[in-house]
Amino acid sequence: MSGLIPSGLNRRLVVAALAGSAADLAGLGLIASAAWLITRAAEQPPLAALSVAIVGVRAFATSRGVFRYAERLAGHDVALRAQAATRERLYEALIPSGPLSHRGADLLSRMVDDTDAVQDLLVRCLLPAIAALVTGAVAVVIALFLLPAAAFALLAGLVIAGVLLPIGTAAASRRWSARLAPARADLAARVADLVHGSADLAAYGAKGEALAAGMAADDHLAALERRQSRVSATALLTGVLTQGLTVVAIVWICQATGTGSVATAVLALMSLVAFEPVLPLAAAGERLTGVLAALRRLTDLRSLPAAVTEPAAPAVTPSGPLTIEVSNLVVRHGEARPALNGVSLTLTPGRRVAIVGPSGAGKSTLLSALMRTIDYESGNITINEVEARDLPSETVRHLMTGLTQDPYVFQASFKDNLRLAGPEASDEGLANAVQAAHLDTWADRTGWDTPLGEDGRTLSGGQLQRLALARALLYNPPVLLLDEPAEALDEQTAAALMADLLDATHGRTTLLITHRLRGLEAVDEILVLEDGQITQRGTHTDLTTTDGYYRTLWQSEAMLHT
Structure with missing residues (x-):
């Protein structure tokens, strides 16, 4: 990660992670306090007994929007800065490398699509994982305080949705996701050849063959993307089922142990919301394999040997008329x-x-x-x-x-x-x-x-x-x-x-x-x-x-x- 994030952006990354975690915790607090307020109000207590919960609901609702805005602002700021820094280092690596064997469209694909992987790594993988970890841990601690048996059920559901499912999607997509970036580069190269070489292709009767090759590259990319979509859909379905079954299990445990209606409502609704930052991790696990493949392609370019060896201690530049x-x-x-x-x-x-x-x-x-x-x-x-x-x-x-x-x-x-x-x-x-x-x-x-x-x-x-x-x-x-x-x-x-x-x-x-x-x-x-x-x-x-x-x-x- 240190190679992707310039040292000057580490503080911004911490701010984005803290803001994202705070936004999800505010959402958790909002649902928990609202559930407590509604079920407690049904018992018709004095209004003074509900005043703290009323203030808490308002505070959590307001702070959630503020923290979410701060997380989006700081997260995209650090992601875009890291992407710009990656492209700058890529330029610096390519310029002294001399002529390259890569086709121009392939280089363009690496410069545009593959550097987008830096954004995906931060915005769609790293920051959501931190927020999900913090929110899930806080939810389990609260559930442990209210009902230990329910806490273990919640922990099991979160581990399945937030750990096992992302690992499974990553393993399922590892076979073919590494081929997505080269497939996109191949399609871009063939399209560039068709556009820039259309006159020559037409003159020599090779337009049909080149077009067929381009269509074949497009079909290949589309097939890979369909497989990616199937994995995404299956992961989403599995995550939602895990969320629902976990909530059902917690309600059953509450009823079996004779837990009061207030605690049952708080545990059920809080558990439901605790899965919100966890469910996207399945898609993040799938995306991570493609991100790592793109980053490896960038690393290959950055590791190209320089065309010339620069002196460790440069001599004084000659002046005057030169011989x-x-x-x-x-x-x-x-x-x-x-x-x-x-x-x-x-x-x-x-x-x-x-x-x-x-x-x-x-x-x-x-x-x-x-x-x-x-x-x-x-x-x-x-x-x-x-x-x-x-x-x-x-x-x-x-x-x-x-x-x-x-x-x-x-x-x-x-x-x-x-x-x-x-x-x-x-x-x-x-x-x-x-x-x-x-x-x-x-x-x-x-x-x-x-x-x-x-x-x-x-x-x-x-x-x-x-x-x-x-x-x-x-x-x-x-x-x-x-x-x-x-x-x-x-x-x-x-x-x-x-x-x-x-x-x-x-x-x-x-x-x-x-x-x-x-x-x-x-x-x-x-x-x-x-x-x-x-x-x-x-x-x-x-x-x-x-x-x-x-x-x-x-x-x-x-x-x-x-």
Whole structure:
């Protein structure tokens, strides 16, 4: 529980538990005092003999509503705060973990549905159990004072309804409840695939098969939920029967022992009310298995290893013009052969270096290692002679970052998407970055506050890349890293974007990953990366006059353009 409830919320949790217990005790006192008042009044005693009971009924009736309101307020407050804290810790665990194997819909399900389990654990399991324990104990003590035999009957009924029945429902649902959360995640993932991939599914005639798979996932989830409903209904029926039989047994014991009508009425009605906070525990026991399964899924995510190892004692952040030195870098993904094997390069202040190579050569892996989103096996990356591993990954990304291969567009306005890279940027700063990316004409025509839609579907490929470039320029890191900025664009759009990009990065320390060679005459050095190793290096002129990958690709592009 300490892992779910932040230490600052423990006091709020105690207040909620006390308020809930007080509300149920007030209800118990209300029924007991009302039963005593009604049966005693039937004996027509002096009014003064009933005055205390009259005041007690009013006090219990008023305080019950007050305490119940306080319990709801404090209970939901601590539950929502704990849920928010859980999501925050989940974000903190996911961000340094790098790329995940989980599908986006599955992660969304875990972030939304599974974190709701924290609320269920507190509001529907823990707090009701505390209130039921306190109320049941007080009811048994009162019954023990009035009639010990009735107290044992009440205790037996409460144990059956409040202990044995929840254990039974938990055991009955344990077989399949752990499958509910994965089933919901699977259905969410299939629905997301149908919605986002509808065009591709229709184009390749796979819509019917995908729809059938989605319906099968829905049927599977519905079957599990029906079983859950049967368990809930059976548990409720058993609990109500136990409540009724207990009250009948207590009345029979009272009659058998010759107990007076006042005590009989108090014991019977008090026992009836004592079951009110106990009966929901059967549903709580059933729910607990699903809650624990969801919490285990969250724990699995939170226990993911970090993509990079953070230094225990960070070095001083380098300042001034930065020189990046990569020496004999080796990066391996799992047990496969190295994605990078002995790569070395130097980025001096103001120098622009381009890296070209076939797909899978390790170009994006190199940028990921430079930005410390993945760790490297051996070799060195130094920033002004400071080892990158000795700096926090956030600091490294503050010094070296830029345009990723698949820029993400949030469902917000054009201006808000820009402010992601510069929250404090002025309107003039935004305008300068947009102008440098040659997106100003479109922005002025469309409007800066225009929503870009989910995943930026209102943008063309070229506009999306220019937005990403504007972000990178607005962030203005000391070392600008650009990963395939013209990827998936047509030749004309790609050529225009590359020309604008090279113009905008003039005088900036820049590392450019690309598979397009047009415009690379402007960079200071070109490295050819093949199979994780640098096979050629030099200027555009040097490489076009030397046999190798670069010259072959250049000739192919020249033939294509002619």
